[in-house]
Amino acid sequence: MKEILESVIAGDVEKVKSLVKKSLDDGVRPDQIISEGLIKAMDIVGSRMKSGEMYVPEVLIAAEAMKGGLSLVKPLLGDESSYAAGRVVIGTVAGDLHDIGKNLVVMLLESSGFEVIDLGVDVSTEDFAKALEEHKPQLVGLSALLTTTMAAMEETVKAINEKAPQVKTMIGGAPVSQQFADEIGAGGYAPDGAAAVDLAKQLLGA
Ligand code: B1M
Numbered sequence: 001m002k003e004i005l006e007s008v009i010a011g012d013v014e015k016v017k018s019l020v021k022k023s024l025d026d027g028v029r030p031d032q033i034i035s036e037g038l039i040k041a042m043d044i045v046g047s048r049m050k051s052g053e054m055y056v057p058e059v060l061i062a063a064e065a066m067k068g069g070l071s072l073v074k075p076l077l078g079d080e081s082s083y084a085a086g087r088v089v090i091g092t093v094a095g096d097l098h099d100i101g102k103n104l105v106v107m108l109l110e111s112s113g114f115e116v117i118d119l120g121v122d123v124s125t126e127d128f129a130k131a132l133e134e135h136k137p138q139l140v141g142l143s144a145l146l147t148t149t150m151a152a153m154e155e156t157v158k159a160i161n162e163k164a165p166q167v168k169t170m171i172g173g174a175p176v177s178q179q180f181a182d183e184i185g186a187g188g189y190a191p192d193g194a195a196a197v198d199l200a201k202q203l204l205g206a
Pocket of ligand 1 (some may be wrong): 042046063095097098143145147156173174192196
């Protein structure tokens with residue numbers, strides 16, 4: 001696990017993939033690879049970026065290495081063909097390009113039996129509204145990683161509450177909190193991927 005972590009930080013996608021394969025062959029659980037290897041590595045990358053030890057290009061390369069590892073683990077997490085738990089539209093809000101955490105949430109929701117329509121990043125209130133009409137989800141998930149994009153999150157949640165009050169909303173991302181969720185009228189806040197799955201189940205009674 002230490003080697004996976006170090007290879008993600010070093011941005012060595014091929015090494016990450018081969019170590020993940022080897023760990024799986026050795027019987028390490030996929031969720032353990034994610035939490036103790038891949039996510040932990042990005043936490044370290046985050047604090048190194050904050051302290052100026054790592055710069056944006058290195059961070060991007062590390063993120064790609066992490067995604068390479070995730071792509072091998074994801075198919076093993078569950079059966080994506082049974083979507084008994086409900087349909088979720090999810091996206092990173094307008095002005096925000098961060099998608100690593102959101103992608104993890106998507107992966108964990110899918111592996112827990114949710115059908116997830118991922119709108120990607122920089123998703124405007126209008127695009128969320130279009131997706132509501134097109135996909136008729138029971139739940140909308142919104143992610144924001146920048147304090148400056150929390151306003152876009154608020155705008156989208158309020159628009160959903162107004163136009164489709166039957167649809168539940170769930171928010172997440174480093175700068176947001178339960179208090180912010182309460183303030184903007186979101187259905188709930190989840191601090192991490194596992195909590196997002198629990199909250200989605202709770203909101204949909206699944
Ligand atoms: Co950005 N960035 N970034 N960045 N970046 C942060 C967020 C920052 C805290 C770094 C810092 O300064 N310390 C800072 C924000 C400061 C603030 O607003 N308070 C920041 C900044 C400033 C910026 C730029 C403005 C930098 C610049 O250009 N000057 C710029 C903005 C671009 C834009 O969005 N418009 C920018 C760019 C980038 C990269 C492109 C280089 C890259 C993103 C790559 C990508 O996502 N494809 C990047 C990265 C990687 C980070 C850090 C280092 C790591 C984020 C991450 O992936 N974490 C981040 C520092 C940090 O967080 N420590 C930082 C790992 C991920 C697993 O965690 O995303 O928190 P997280 O997701 C968690 C939970 O939050 C939760 O579950 C996830 C899994 O556990 N969660 C949800 C997330 N979404 C959820 C949704 C849910 C439920 C739970 O329900 C729907």
